[in-house]
Amino acid sequence: MNSIQRADRDLMRGINRSIILNVIKAHGPISRADIAHLTGLSPATVTSITGLLIEEDLIFEKSTGDSSGGRPPILLALNPRGGFVIGIKLMESQAVAALTDLNATVIEKTNVELRNTELTSVIDELVLLVENLMKNNKIPKKRLFGVGIGLAGVIDSVNGILRKSPFFGWKDVPFRDLLDVRLKVPIFLDNDVNTLTLGEKWLDNGVHADNYVVITVGRGIGMGIIINGQIYRGKGGGAGEFGHLVVNQNGPVCDCGKRGCLESYLGDQALVMRAKHEVDPSIESIDELIQMAAGGNIAAGKLFEWAGDLLGQELANLINLLDPKLIIISGEGVRMGDPFFSSMRAAIQKNAVPELFENTEIRINTWGDDVWARGAASLVIGELFNSPIQKEER
Ligand SMILES: [Zn+2]
Structure with a gap:
């Protein structure tokens, strides 16, 4: 297999994975046969991809307890606690953060008053906020799928750059990279109203x-x-x-x-x-x-x-x-x-x-x-359910 064929295969798998994950979210608990029926994917593809999703703890098998004779079908359901995300709404004098599960259900909410509007100091406080939420709730790093941040201003969300912030007076700040270096988890940045808008899809x-x-x-x-x-x-x-x-x-x-x-x-x-x-x-x-x-x-x-x-x-x-x-x-x-x-x-x-x-x-x-904080969290959750093509277009 050459590299183009391999890239095509990976892309197809990524797309099929997101299709299956979305069907389970919308229709679960659902049987593998019904997933194949709804998506038009082959039973073999459904079995292989759902197997991987179970390994990743994103979905789980649920027996129906249906006793109408014969073998009860095994159903698949989304595991909202299979991963966690943190959403932060950053305002000029404070940051509000929420740790949520994959349904954007808030597990813990906290906030911090910002000491000043200097970039390094704000980054320090955001790092501390994330670390404390993880520590308090015993969330291991590999279960934290990412941190979503929403704030007012013009934001290049593809490159994670804050172009212009009316509150902080910052210009062209590589905000995502500054946090990424410290936290080493995926960071997503967007205008706060965009996070709220995208959030409406995932709540x-x-x-x-x-x-x-x-x-x-x-x-x-x-x-x-x-x-x-x-x-x-x-x-x-x-x-x-x-x-x-x-x-x-x-x-x-x-x-x-x-x-x-x-x-x-x-x-x-x-x-x-x-x-x-x-x-x-x-x-x-x-x-x-x-x-x-x-x-x-x-x-x-x-x-x-x-x-x-x-x-x-x-x-x-x-x-x-x-x-x-x-x-x-x-x-x-x-x-x-x-x-x-x-x-x-x-x-x-x-x-x-x-x-x-x-x-x-x-x-x-x-x-x-x-x-607002749930909206920011859904920025990360959306990434999980989006297909690789939607991610490209982001
Ligand atoms: Zn105006």
């Missing part, structure tokens, strides 16, 4: 749509785009700057330096500033404003209605542009609750092309503070 009740977007509302307004099953990054990793759509070019100055971006109206700080004028001058935080609206304060409710209407207008533009199957709203901002989301939905309906809007599902994620 429980994962999204099955091939065209969907995730919008995050909170301190900033972010967006992740899945087109034809793949994340859309643009030419240099910068796609999805939804928060910097210009709503009014004479509007307030935005963090990006331009005027009148959506974020300069809807970011947490912008809403607090507006609330000082329109609700109560003593308001200091978005949490206070949310509590006031929930407690029936009319002015606070009206402010969220206005904000929801503005977001809805831009989501209508987004639907007209991309015709997604699903829009997921996530992030801390989902706590803004009903006045916000009712008027957001009404504005979408009013402004989107009706034929496109009809078949677009809008989903509001329930908020948990481990959402």
Whole structure:
């Protein structure tokens, strides 16, 4: 066999492995015969690949206890504790990390306040965070499949380079290699909203749509785009700057330096500033404003209605542009609750092309503070289930 034939054979095996693993994840517990039937692979291929997956502890045999006569079929199921991953959301003043199993179920969550924003110091703290999670839970290195890191900024995820970070002021930092050298486990790096978007595929009740977007509302307004099953990054990793759509070019100055971006109206700080004028001058935080609206304060409710209407207008533009199957709203901002989301939905309906809007599902994620870290963990989990071809395209 020459080297091209060998490479072809390895590629085929890799593809078949990912097909089988995905079928077991989606349909397991499932018999080998049913796997062969569903995938169209030969029984011999299924037996050989599932044998390897059992050896790797990624799947296990489960007898059905079916006593309807004859030999009960042996079923195969995914072993979520066959491996572990760590997801980290890195923010300007702290890092939140979660150790999860292969279902992205959190085993332990922890966080660290960053001493400063110097690169070497941040790397040191991340290394310590990972080592502590492994030690506390007695995870041997060979069972840790990788560390996924999500952070704001423009990120070249293929090369693991942080091109630009708004919080840390770093530029062109080879972040993945810096951590890889220290931890010696696979490191995956991506924009935090992309990790959240990819995560939707791998978490429980994962999204099955091939065209969907995730919008995050909170301190900033972010967006992740899945087109034809793949994340859309643009030419240099910068796609999805939804928060910097210009709503009014004479509007307030935005963090990006331009005027009148959506974020300069809807970011947490912008809403607090507006609330000082329109609700109560003593308001200091978005949490206070949310509590006031929930407690029936009319002015606070009206402010969220206005904000929801503005977001809805831009989501209508987004639907007209991309015709997604699903829009997921996530992030801390989902706590803004009903006045916000009712008027957001009404504005979408009013402004989107009706034929496109009809078949677009809008989903509001329930908020948990481990959402970001689980998203980062799923960056690694996705690698396990992706075929070698999808990995190339990453
Ligand atoms: Zn902006």
